[in-house]
Amino acid sequence: MTAPSWAAPHATTPLDATVEVPGSKSLTNRYLLLAAIAAEPTHLVAPLHSRDSALMIEAIRALGAGVAVEPGGDVHVTPAATITGGGTIDVGLAGTVMRFVPPLAALADGDVHLDGDARARERPMAAVTRALGALGVAVTHDGEPTDAFPLTVHGTGGLEGGEIEIDASSSSQFVSALLLVAPRMRNGLTLTHVGDTLPSQPHIDMTLAVLRERGVEARELGHGRWRVEPGMVAGGRVVVEPDLSNAGPFLAAALAAGGTVRVPRWPATTTQPGDDLRDILTAMGARVVLDGDTLAVTGTGTLRGLDLDLSRAGELAPTLAALAVLADSPTRLRGIGHLRGHETDRLAALVTEITRLGGSAHELPDGLAIDPAPLHGAVVETYHDHRMATFGAVVGLAVAGVEVLDVATTAKTLPDFPGMWRRMLAPGGTPTA
Ligand SMILES: O=C(O)C1=C[C@@H](OP(=O)(O)O)[C@@H](O)[C@H](O)C1
Numbered sequence: 001m002t003a004p005s006w007a008a009p010h011a012t013t014p015l016d017a018t019v020e021v022p023g024s025k026s027l028t029n030r031y032l033l034l035a036a037i038a039a040e041p042t043h044l045v046a047p048l049h050s051r052d053s054a055l056m057i058e059a060i061r062a063l064g065a066g067v068a069v070e071p072g073g074d075v076h077v078t079p080a081a082t083i084t085g086g087g088t089i090d091v092g093l094a095g096t097v098m099r100f101v102p103p104l105a106a107l108a109d110g111d112v113h114l115d116g117d118a119r120a121r122e123r124p125m126a127a128v129t130r131a132l133g134a135l136g137v138a139v140t141h142d143g144e145p146t147d148a149f150p151l152t153v154h155g156t157g158g159l160e161g162g163e164i165e166i167d168a169s170s171s172s173q174f175v176s177a178l179l180l181v182a183p184r185m186r187n188g189l190t191l192t193h194v195g196d197t198l199p200s201q202p203h204i205d206m207t208l209a210v211l212r213e214r215g216v217e218a219r220e221l222g223h224g225r226w227r228v229e230p231g232m233v234a235g236g237r238v239v240v241e242p243d244l245s246n247a248g249p250f251l252a253a254a255l256a257a258g259g260t261v262r263v264p265r266w267p268a269t270t271t272q273p274g275d276d277l278r279d280i281l282t283a284m285g286a287r288v289v290l291d292g293d294t295l296a297v298t299g300t301g302t303l304r305g306l307d308l309d310l311s312r313a314g315e316l317a318p319t320l321a322a323l324a325v326l327a328d329s330p331t332r333l334r335g336i337g338h339l340r341g342h343e344t345d346r347l348a349a350l351v352t353e354i355t356r357l358g359g360s361a362h363e364l365p366d367g368l369a370i371d372p373a374p375l376h377g378a379v380v381e382t383y384h385d386h387r388m389a390t391f392g393a394v395v396g397l398a399v400a401g402v403e404v405l406d407v408a409t410t411a412k413t414l415p416d417f418p419g420m421w422r423r424m425l426a427p428g429g430t431p432t433a
């Protein structure tokens with residue numbers, strides 16, 4: 001069945017909007033996972049509610065945690081007394097659930113079955129399954145060892161931990177997955193990355209930071225080498241920052257359409273790679289001001305291309321690609337070859353969709369090249385990728401006649417994206433999440 005298309009609104013006047021962005025996917029799912037193995041309850045204030053966070057909530061419930069979602073959206077987690085086996089978990093297409101939950105399931109006192117969307121069966125997993133093997137936990141499908149979903153983790157009631165090596169060149173989430181569960185390993189964990197490149201360093205820093213926030217001793221020993229000591233994980237109250245990568249399309253809208261977009265509750269310090277947007281959007285020509293805790297981005301009429309190593313912040317690539325097709329000079333986004341293993345092959349998808357819009361783009365061995373070209377309307381395909389849908393929305397602000405197939409795929413990390421976008425564009429619009 002063909003998904004219905006959404007007519008991306010075309011901006012006719014400069015924007016003047018304030019956008020309340022929901023909680024960070026990456027922080028919400030880390031806090032939820034740690035809450036399941038904490039020594040006391042955890043209360044999450046302003047967490048994300050989306051498909052990816054709902055999948056994580058169901059996963060920790062299946063493993064024995066109690067989760068109460070309060071009317072205002074706060075989430076109260078009662079840790080699992082023991083991580084219980086016997087359940088079945090849907091990982092959807094959530095990288096954080098696919099990678100973070102199997103090591104948690106390895107603590108269970110029995111088998112845990114996990115499967116996800118068709119694309120989840122293709123996304124890289126071997127670093128996690130092999131690490132669990134090295135830690136003494138079998139991961140199988142139909143009785144044979146496997147490196148892909150569907151899979152069964154044969155938990156034996158605990159993990160010794162120790163020292164292991166993994167190749168995390170295709171995803172930083174492999175590192176985070178093992179470090180997050182490491183405080184519950186009897187000897188803690190010393191983890192070494194042995195691949196050539198290591199993407200998304202801020203997300204690894206985020207993992208170390210949330211572990212430390214919860215009272216765990218966690219540190220980087222040197223580049224590509226980390227140590228987490230065994231110990232208690234604290235609970236308590238935690239306020240979730242807004243998702244700065246999801247702020248991206250809204251801030252980019254100010255460059256695509258002109259005017260100003262403001263995002264409140266921008267953190268003064270953060271490990272979220274979306275914070276890099278402040279410098280990147282400035283370099284592309286925007287005026288970017290952090291006034292108190294509100295970030296304001298104003299389009300100046302200048303939209304320049306960039307040559308950028310984006311390995312720290314690959315999840316920003318679709319948003320920056322949307323601006324790059326509208327820019328007056330070439331863009332090169334490098335260090336993001338691993339995006340071929342994201343929700344879809346994002347490099348191929350972006351080249352296909354930019355070309356469909358009349359633009360000029362080609363793949364580099366580790367990224368994308370985008371050159372200025374006259375654009376026209378088209379129906380943008382999204383490949384179950386929330387960030388391909390928001391890519392189409394940003395381009396549609398500046399190019400009439402853009403439609404986006406299956407815009408509902410944005411629910412992976414953003415509830416009601418079309419409503420937020422419409423309210424951003426309403427005259428004097430001040431949308432809320
Ligand atoms: O740990 C995390 O929360 C994430 C890490 C990154 O994954 P990769 O290193 O696989 O790109 C990022 O792209 C993803 O959106 C979220």
Ligand SMILES: C=C(OP(=O)(O)O)C(=O)O
Pocket residue numbers: 093094095096315342343387413
């Ligand atoms: C790569 C992404 O997601 P995931 O957590 O599924 O890897 C993303 O959100 O850009």
